[in-house]
Amino acid sequence: MRLPCPCCGWRDLREFTYKGAADMLHRPALDDASGWDDHLHNRTNPAGETRDLWYHDPCGTWVCVTRDTVSHAVISGATLGEAR
Amino acid sequence: MRFNALSVLRQGLAGNTGWRPHWRKPDPKPEYEMLIIGGGGHGLATAYYLAKNHGLTNIAVLEKGYLGGGSIGRNTTIVRANYFLPGNSEFYSHSLKLWEGLEADLNYNVMHSQRGLINIFHSDGQRDAAARRGNAMLAQGDDAILLGREEVREILPYLDYDQARFPIYGGLYHKRGGTARHDAVAWGYARGADQRGVDLIENCEVTGISVDAGRVTGVTTTRGQIKARKVGIVTAGRTSQVAAMAGLRLPIESHILQAFVTEGLKPCLDHVVTFGMGHFYISQSDKGGLVFGGDLDFYASYAARGNLPGVEQVMEAGMTLMPMIGRAKMLRSWGGIMDMTPDGSPIIDRTPIDGLYLDAGWCYGGFKAVPASGWCMAHLMATDQPHPVARRFRLDRFATGDLLDEEGTGSQHNLH
Amino acid sequence: MKRRDTGGSALNRARKLGFSFDGRALTGIEGDTLASSLLANGARLVGRSFKYHRPRGVMTAGSEEPNAMVEVLRDGSFHPNIRATMQELHQGLEARAQNCWPSVRRDVMAVNDLLSPFLGAGFYYKTFMWPRTFWEGLYEPLIRRAAGLGRLPQSHQDAPHEKAFAFCDLLVIGSGPAGLMAALAAARAGADVILAEEDRQMGGRLLCDAGQIDGMPGGTWAAGVLAELTDLPNVRLMPRTSVFGAYDGGVYGVMERVGLHMAAPGRTPRECYWRITAKRAILATGALERPIAHPDNDRPGVMMLGAVASYWHRFAVDPGRVVVFGNNDHALATAKALAADGMDIRAYIDPREIAADAPFKTYQGEVIGTRGRHGLHSVTLRHQGRETRLEADTLALSGGWNPSLHLACHMNGRPVWDAGIAAFVPRPDMVPGMAVVGAAAGQFSTHAALMTGAQAARAALADLGRSAPDTPLPQVEDAPYALTPLWQVQAKGRAWLDFANDVTTKDVAQAAREGFASVEHMKRYTTQGMAPDQGKSSNMGALAVLADATGGTIAGTGTTTFRPPFVPVSIAALGAGGYGASFAPQRFTTSHAQTRRMGAPMIEAGLWYRPSYFPQATDRDWRCACNRETLYVRHAVGVCDVSTLGKIDVQGPDAARFLDFVYTNTMSSLKPGRVRYGLMLREDGHVMDDGTCARLADQHFLITTTTAAAGEVMRHLDFVQQAYCADWAFRLISVTEAWAQFAIAGPLADALLGHLLGDVPDLPFLGCTPVTLGGVEGRLFRISFSGERGYELAVPARYGADLFRQLVALAEGLGGGAYGMEALNVLRIEKGFVTHAEIDGRVTAFDLGLQGMVSAKKDCIGKAASQRPGLTGAARLQLVGLRPVDRQSEITAGAHLYPCDKPAKATYGQGHVTSVSYSPTLQSWLGLALVENGRARHGETLRLDDGLRGLRTDVEICNPVFLDPDGGRMRD
């Protein structure tokens, strides 16, 4: 698999570290207990198109990748700023 | 028909023409008392124990493909009871005891082989962690032996003791650990459930869950509507999709785990060996293939196939730990879909919807759990009370913080 | 079987090669494979089958070989499961049969064949269950010994193997007419082309077919194309190379045999494992001929017709008297061509009606049996209701062809049934970017192969934005291919489907009878398709028999999934680079060489190597060294390289604000020139790491992480910045390798610094300041991980080695010296400082008694989740100190704790010991532990139980800070 780093272009899977679904980009308010439970634990976990977060180790960029969890097609990559 | 040496002999003499199907292929009835969604190991075991322990037989297992076609038939078959956190420890201990009587119970040879499992450790810190684990196993009434480097060498002479990147300090030996024949577990439970009257319905995908006023009323399937007052979701890697049919969003992310088998070899590896630093585990099947694997591919996926970086990681770990396997050839590789939870431990619980139950989150350790999971899920569905050995597998434990994080890696699904 | 006097396009008859099989000295010819040379030597029996130990011989001429698996001597030991068809012959090659004892001719396990009625599909699921204990003790060892194929030597596989990456515009897989045409068209257009071919020679079917292309023999045409490709700089030809897997993103797994055909490869890698990333790929892997399931079709001497032709043309192997059993026009045409070329074809048998214009006898009928104990003597056929026996040395089967589309299915794509050729063919786009051409796509004529190859190349070039010069299609004439499917002959006796796993038509029928009627169930129940050939020769036949048994169609029954690898690949090559120390990177500090010179054993910590202790000649054991080094620090001065700690430089107007957000405590209130201990949580509220934060200037911070967590913390900080603080003005970067940093600790630390710096800056505890040493800009921090007055001195890494030498010398002059990780551990336990033994990913600030460090005034990463009810309270395991009631009694890490009056049962567990050490200062064993409600229980006695090591002793819970609890020694 190859993934697009907004900074470096398409690179090999070996260069990335995975974090999880892009839902995590939105932090709930400090006192929103159920919001935090959902943020930390619950996932839509779609079979199909998803957005998830990858760290490009060589350059330190976090990438929000749009891809398909069934076909493994990789559609695009964006910086977290663009993704939010 | 009972299976034994005599039946094999008799049938053999008669040209093997008298064997009958191991389970019926019934059409679904319009209504059952309970439905189990998912004909994997956990679903079939749940049905079996509902019938056997609770006398409930108006039950159907709904499987979208063929029985045992999911992870139950793709795993590396390691069976062990070496968990150390209270909550997990008693559950897997219970499971191992069920394994030890499984052939007699099912009248099916699942080839449970207690050949011994050795966890290799590579530093003082890892030794301390192994000791903590081993002492927890003893305290649970299970077995564990702490081996020094030379003792490991005696048992596993082929490991690389001289120049491995992570030197071998010793191992934690769990003699009752071992393997079993995965398909046979599914088939054995299927046959047992079928014989007790459970309907096993294949090629029957659940496409909807009907809920009325907060209570489950049945399911929609590719073979029609089926009514039931209690429904269990036991669909492992596909749990999120099925739960979503009832509007639930779960603490599960699906990931790929790959596994590998070599061409057949004469016996050369008599134990199950795991390598802590390299995420590598290996055993030899009775047919002679070395069966091995490592870590997840690490990204969410339903593809049931992996990529080369994961392959290389496992092969390299194998080469550094036991370089003899370099002469073997990988014959086949495959992947399964793992239902990963944020603490790496499973869920056997009611859901917010009345009559809807959940057995999921087995990560990559659900094979060994099959008997106890079926046992406890059956208990839950029959009595509406958690079974004592599974009482901590609650769905709300993430919200409350009563976590069961054996790896200590925190709420990131792929790190367990 | 023997060698013909002439012919053999693969052979260099000038060079004879001596080799041996099962100890018998034989002679072959350069260019032979082991299989061809064995056949030429008349050695038909080469192995025994998996289950029934039936005699088996060579069936095919390629990697799909199910039978001829042997052990071959390489690098001093016999390697198992080598396909004789793929092993090129070299001088001195030694091979032997496997899965037989005492010899391949007289194999005692052949009794299994007599027991076969009882060993049918799945018999083992139904028996061997009683008595329970006999499974591990008796049944399983028996089964294991009987099963398996070759033997795996226990010695290390340390022969060189390599791995490599390559990139190209177009990867062409297979060098038959379709592949050559595709490569040629793309190469002429200037694209970067890799052409991979499994065989030693390129040309595929053209090497053994008699057909003409552009008026010349196919082989001659291929040679011309290859000559052109060889000369083109944009083409890489890779013979001896199997593409074994198709992966995401145009990545292909590829195995090249580099030295396996050499008599003495030396340092030449045996194999090279390539990861080829191709923008487009063309699959031109041809087709595999399929056998016919008739009784006793597994005898040595029964071969595939195409293989007989290949051995004849390429290796000049004369198969003797040949009977051909086919069901298709291609088979008949091949038989005629071979006969015309001089092969002794005695008969052609076909269930279809055939025109009798052949130079041999033809029968409309079927083969219903064979004879010959160790090799074929005769063939029995049935035609016009009669049985006839024909003497024969070779029975050549041709049941039609299966497109070799395995790679196209590696991404879960399902092929479709093509009734015209009675085979599965690929659908478009099963693998993104890959086109399938020629026979692999079910296009069985040479003309169609050339045409589809050229078309696919043009399409790929167009996708890549290249225009293709018109490459004219060569002229060929070939006949259409027609067949009538024949999957099994209905006759008495066992007919093999899967030769490698000994699965017969009866097994498949029995599986169906037992309810294993879906194709995946049948495969798992009978093991059909799970042998080393992965069902290449048996899948179609088994499917057809299953469809028959269940009354379904083949198309409806469907196939099982093809998964990588296409051919088995060696683990040594896939894991190249893993053997020995190169498995993971090794990181060395600047003091490494000096430390090694001082004799210190090294231990690894987060890929780094650190000294365990510094031994002296008089030491009885490592404890002596450890005690000595501990006392250096407590009484004089010790020096320790702490450069492995992660160091992250944070700068900018919003740097302080950021640190407030990632640390639980407040860093913005820190004054320049001061350092603060900091705690970071994971977002889930558990402790991630601890370290120090130094404010070097108003907008400039330097934070440290633990050695093991450095990477994780950096990733985390990058995430927090990019996800939540994107518009804040600050930057961060890891500077771990840029600085060498040394702890200087002990009452004489100032004296040492005085010698080094002349002037010791007047630093308060937790102060920091720039210093200059001999013109080098360094940094001095007054921090302590030992509880003594101490400093950490950092210099640019290139001065580290020098500084370490000086520091050690100065310390030794003051009655101290270097200390290693063992002493460091004692020092920190005496002070109750935690490491990752305590911060094990499950603990919270509350558990460590550090809840006071979580600022109530601000939000921070992990704060919300740390407030969950389950993460605080009396039920939590909390950090405590432990002392044995009997001070000299040893305690161990990993032991569990119980009430003194209760047995060591899980239900009574109170917690466990995380770290221990013997304190030479306090003359006692000390431990840190996590104990339920521990902080409230200081003074209580518990029973420590380490059942694993037979240790049991009473311990007292106490404050985890054993030494100098108010910290006067480090502060004043």
Ligand SMILES: Cc1cc2nc3c(=O)[nH]c(=O)nc-3n(C[C@H](O)[C@H](O)[C@H](O)COP(=O)(O)OP(=O)(O)OC[C@H]3O[C@@H](n4cnc5c(N)ncnc54)[C@H](O)[C@@H]3O)c2cc1C
């Ligand atoms: C490579 C690999 C190695 C492993 N190694 C080990 C090991 O060594 N030891 C160990 O203990 N565990 C191991 N595991 C984990 C273990 O296999 C799984 O945790 C366990 O099998 C999952 O439970 P199951 O058997 O019920 O799941 P499955 O067999 O996956 O069953 C779930 C079933 O639900 C069906 N289903 C899904 N959706 C629907 C629907 N909508 N309608 C109807 N049916 C549906 C699926 O078709 C499937 O049959 C491994 C897993 C893999 C993939």
Ligand SMILES: [Zn+2]
């Ligand atoms: Zn990048």
